[in-house]
Amino acid sequence: MLDQMRKFAGGWVAGIFIVLLAASFAVWGVGDMLRGGASTTVATVGDVPIEAPAFLRELDQERQRLSQQLGRNILPTEAVQEGIDGQVLERMIDRTVLDVMAHRMGLDTPDAAVADYIRTLPAFQGLDGTFNRTAFETVLRRTGFSEQAFLENVRADLTRQQLLDVIGAGAQPALLTTSALNQYAREARTLSALVIPASAAGEVTAPTDGELASYHEDNTQRFTAPEYRAVTLVAFGPQDLAAQIEVPEEDIAALYETRKQSYTVPERRTVQQMLFDTQEAAQAAAARLQLASDLDQAVADLGFSAEEISLGAVTRAELPDAVAEAAFALEAPGVTAPVEGPFGWTLLRVTEIQPEDVTPLANVRELLRTELALERARDELYELSNVFEDRRAGGETLEEAASALDLPVYKAEAIDARGLGKDGQPPQDFPRIDGLLQAVFESDVGLEEPINETTDGIYWVVRVDGIEPSRVRPLDEVRDRVVELVTAEKRQAALAEKAEAYAEAVRKGETTLDSVAAEVGAGVQEISGLTRLQPKAPVSGDMLDALFEAAEGGVVTGPAAGSDGYLLGRVTAISRPEGDAAAQAAQTRQAQLSDLYRQELIASYIADAKQALEVSRDPAAIRAALNSYGAL
Numbered sequence: 001m002l003d004q005m006r007k008f009a010g011g012w013v014a015g016i017f018i019v020l021l022a023a024s025f026a027v028w029g030v031g032d033m034l035r036g037g038a039s040t041t042v043a044t045v046g047d048v049p050i051e052a053p054a055f056l057r058e059l060d061q062e063r064q065r066l067s068q069q070l071g072r073n074i075l076p077t078e079a080v081q082e083g084i085d086g087q088v089l090e091r092m093i094d095r096t097v098l099d100v101m102a103h104r105m106g107l108d109t110p111d112a113a114v115a116d117y118i119r120t121l122p123a124f125q126g127l128d129g130t131f132n133r134t135a136f137e138t139v140l141r142r143t144g145f146s147e148q149a150f151l152e153n154v155r156a157d158l159t160r161q162q163l164l165d166v167i168g169a170g171a172q173p174a175l176l177t178t179s180a181l182n183q184y185a186r187e188a189r190t191l192s193a194l195v196i197p198a199s200a201a202g203e204v205t206a207p208t209d210g211e212l213a214s215y216h217e218d219n220t221q222r223f224t225a226p227e228y229r230a231v232t233l234v235a236f237g238p239q240d241l242a243a244q245i246e247v248p249e250e251d252i253a254a255l256y257e258t259r260k261q262s263y264t265v266p267e268r269r270t271v272q273q274m275l276f277d278t279q280e281a282a283q284a285a286a287a288r289l290q291l292a293s294d295l296d297q298a299v300a301d302l303g304f305s306a307e308e309i310s311l312g313a314v315t316r317a318e319l320p321d322a323v324a325e326a327a328f329a330l331e332a333p334g335v336t337a338p339v340e341g342p343f344g345w346t347l348l349r350v351t352e353i354q355p356e357d358v359t360p361l362a363n364v365r366e367l368l369r370t371e372l373a374l375e376r377a378r379d380e381l382y383e384l385s386n387v388f389e390d391r392r393a394g395g396e397t398l399e400e401a402a403s404a405l406d407l408p409v410y411k412a413e414a415i416d417a418r419g420l421g422k423d424g425q426p427p428q429d430f431p432r433i434d435g436l437l438q439a440v441f442e443s444d445v446g447l448e449e450p451i452n453e454t455t456d457g458i459y460w461v462v463r464v465d466g467i468e469p470s471r472v473r474p475l476d477e478v479r480d481r482v483v484e485l486v487t488a489e490k491r492q493a494a495l496a497e498k499a500e501a502y503a504e505a506v507r508k509g510e511t512t513l514d515s516v517a518a519e520v521g522a523g524v525q526e527i528s529g530l531t532r533l534q535p536k537a538p539v540s541g542d543m544l545d546a547l548f549e550a551a552e553g554g555v556v557t558g559p560a561a562g563s564d565g566y567l568l569g570r571v572t573a574i575s576r577p578e579g580d581a582a583a584q585a586a587q588t589r590q591a592q593l594s595d596l597y598r599q600e601l602i603a604s605y606i607a608d609a610k611q612a613l614e615v616s617r618d619p620a621a622i623r624a625a626l627n628s629y630g631a632l
Contacts, residue, residue, distance in 0.1 A: 040621040043089060045096040046613040050089070052625035059088045059629070060262075073265045073359050076631035077367060085626060089617070097609045099156060102163045109158040114151055117158060126343060138320045138342040167605050168598035178593060179586040186577045186585065189547060190528040193569030194517045195538050195560045196502070201495040207486040215486050216475045223473045223482075228414035228422065230466035231440055234402045235410065235431050236384070237458035241377035242370060252368045256361045259368075259630045263359040268313040270352040271327050274304050275344050282338035282345040289335045289347070299349065313354065323348065368630075375627060378457050385459045389451055398448060398463055414468065417441050433460055440464060455619035492559075492566075499557040499566040506555050506570065513570060526572070537561040539569075547571070 041049040062084055067074045079085065118124060119131040123139055126132035140150055207215075216223060256263075276282040285302055292298030299306070316324045326336040327348045336348040361368075384405065391401040402409045412427040419437055421427050434454055443449055443464045451461045475482060505511045517524045527536055532548060535541050543558025550556050550571050560567040577585055 040624060041618060042621045042625055043093055043615065043617045045093060045610075045615050046100050048096055048100055050092050050096060052621060052628075055089060055092060055622075056625055056629050058092060059085055059631075062088055063262075067265055073263060073357060075359070075364065075367070076259075076262050076626075076629050077371075080626060080631040085622075085631065089622070093610070093615055093617075094606050095160070097606050097613060097615070098160045098163055100613060101609050102159050105163070107159050107162050109155045109162070113158060114155050118151075118154060132343070135342045164602060167602050171597035171601055172594040173590060173597070175586060175590055178590040179582070181593075182577055182582065182586045182589050185533050185589075186531065186582075187548070188528075188575045189530045189571055190526060190573035191530060191539065191547065191556075191569040192513055192524055192526050192572050193538070193567055194513060194520075194522040194524045195563060195565040195567050196495065196499050196516075196520050196522065198491060198495060198564040198566075200498060200520045201491050204487060204490040204494055207483055207490070211486055212479065212482050213475060215489075216478070216482050219485075220472045223478050225422075225471055225473055226416040226418075227441075227470040228416055228468040229412075229440055229464050230414060230468075231412050231462055231464055232398055233410040233412075233431065233436070233460060233462045234388075234398050234407055235433060235458055235460035236381070236407045237454075237456065238374040238377040238381060240408065241380055241384075242373035245373040245376050247369045247372045247376075251372055252365055253361065255368050255372060255630070256364065260358070262630055263364060265357040266315040266317070267328070267356040268315055268354040269327055269350050270313045270354075271311045271319075272299070272304075272306065272309040272349040272351065273311050273323070273341075274299070274302065274309050274347040274349070276338075276347070277344065279338055279340070279345050282347055286335065286338055286347055289349075295335070295349065309349075313352070371627075371630065381457060381459060385451055385453075388459075392448065398461065415440070431460075433458060436460065436462060455623065457623070492564075495566045496557070496559075499568050502568055503555045503557050506568070513568065516568060527569075528573075535561065538563065538565075538567050540567070543567065 040052040042052050042055050043050040059079065063074050063076065063079045066079070066084070118136075124131055124136040126135060137147075140147060145153075274282075274285065276285065288302070289295060289298050296306070299309070311319075314327075316328050318324075319327060320342050322339050323341045323346060326339040327350055330336060330350050333350050333352060336350075339346050339348065388401050388405055388407065391404060392398070396404070399409055401407075410430050412421070412430050414422050415427055415430070415437075417437060419426050419432065426432070435452065439449060439452070439462055443462070445464050445467060448463050449461055451459055453459050502511070502516045506513060506516070513524050516522075527539060530536060530539055530547065532544055535544055538560040539547065540559050540561035543556060546556045546558060552571055552574050554571045555569070556571070557566060557568050
């Protein structure tokens with residue numbers, strides 16, 4: 001809604017609080033998607049419910065926003081696949097948490113403050129810059145708000161903002177601190193360096209049996225095999241039944257019609273709005289524009305700047321009735337006749353037309369068929385799970401009960417707590433189900449646990465068939481790997497020793513970097529702009545401490561990044577922030593950290609409040625709401 005207000009105001013740029021308001025004022029898109037049934041609570045904050053219609057309204061607004069941003073219609077199913085539904089619900093929960101806590105603290109916003117704030121919104125102001133009742137009522141009518149509902153929304157947001165201001169108060173580090181942080185982060189060094197190749201270490205002696213045994217003993221965790229379990233799993237869900245369900249074409253077409261709005265991106269027109277004090281002035285301007293060969297120049301000659309009169313790309317619903325009728329009556333870009341709008345006499349210029357985009361039934365037929373089949377499969381799954389459990393209660397094993405009902409059975413001969421087999425990969429074709437691994441490693445051999453249901457409607461039951469305890473693989477089993485690791489360590493140690501010998505010779509003036517480079521077959525390069533936070537190859541993070549401890553002219557060594565070589569270099573320049581630029585940078589960093597501290601304080605407060613208020617979510621209600629929205 002506030003996006004519309006901004007367009008009505010002709011280029012008004014909202015502050016951050018307006019962004020907060022926008023999230024709670026969304027009312028487009030879902031209509032009466034849940035008609036025919038009572039509201040379902042998808043989440044509860046303390047004793048305050050979040051109902052499905054409100055959840056779907058915000059989800060649809062977010063989907064429409066993304067569609068406009070990406071320039072294509074984002075289907076409800078896509079929105080859910082990308083996790084947008086979860087983000088929207090968590091945002092609503094956070095907002096409700098703040099509302100509840102503000103109420104408990106006795107925070108409120110008086111009527112006078114609400115009224116004063118609304119009067120400052122440019123969307124509700126006339127040509128004289130003061131509050132215009134007609135404009136106010138027009139905007140509310142177009143956005144579907146009653147006056148009382150709008151006032152209460154504003155009151156809630158202003159009250160919420162009071163709490164946020166209290167939480168974030170004082171979230172500002174001292175300028176001395178940010179100045180020191182700035183010095184630390186922006187101090188830069190230039191290094192003349194070369195990379196000594198690994199081959200310069202020469203041949204290293206083969207590890208002895210004693211060295212191998214010692215390394216194996218000192219690094220047992222590196223050679224420890226995890227506990228593995230052999231399991232049998234029966235899992236079945238809507239997908240297993242959906243393929244067997246026939247869905248009539250007329251049902252698909254009927255569902256498409258009920259969802260057609262979700263598949264439609266409305267026509268948008270890029271509109272400029274020129275306001276005049278009288279009808280006569282508007283008519284005179286219209287006559288001049290009709291004769292103009294260069295409309296941009298003609299508009300400028302009338303005293304209007306393109307930025308001031310732009311309403312942006314708007315839909316019919318985002319404009320007052322009379323204005324919308326005129327703007328959308330044009331068959332091509334051009335200028336309308338004078339029209340009397342809520343702000344006075346108006347000329348509208350349409351510069352671009354983006355036609356309505358309706359995703360045809362053919363493009364979504366399979367999605368709708370699958371949705372209907374899955375919905376009908378879910379109805380049958382519960383009964384199927386009961387039959388399955390009855391057969392198990394009658395003495396049948398998992399395999400026998402599954403075979404009798406033609407249900408899939410999955411086996412993993414060895415799986416660890418991460419879901420990986422002995423080859424380090426997930427067992428082929430073995431389902432990944434939330435809570436499954438935890439159940440496997442909390443169970444015991446031979447126990448057939450009760451059947452479980454996931455939030456996606458998948459029923460599953462698992463049995464542990466065997467346990468292979470965690471063990472340290474003996475040296476004989478991993479000998480080749482140990483030899484490889486010990487040899488690499490010896491080679492790296494020899495290379496580090498050789499690099500340090502070269503460094504000492506350079507420090508004493510006995511040789512130069514160029515001479516060392518020629519000896520080892522490397523080249524000297526200058527690496528500038530090195531900071532503690534931004535190492536550049538071949539300088540590795542492991543040598544940053546030595547680099548920044550060295551004075552100008554100091555010689556340093558360390559492992560080279562991106563290779564198995566060793567770096568040798570001399571610090572040739574040091575630069576530190578100073579003067580006005582340093583002071584400005586410290587102030588900028590102070591502002592950045594203040595915002596970060598404030599966000600962290602608010603996030604921490606909300607997290608603590610969620611625990612205190614016992615926030616709950618109802619997966620079944622969420623699934624039902626998303627199903628009604630056509631997102632599953």
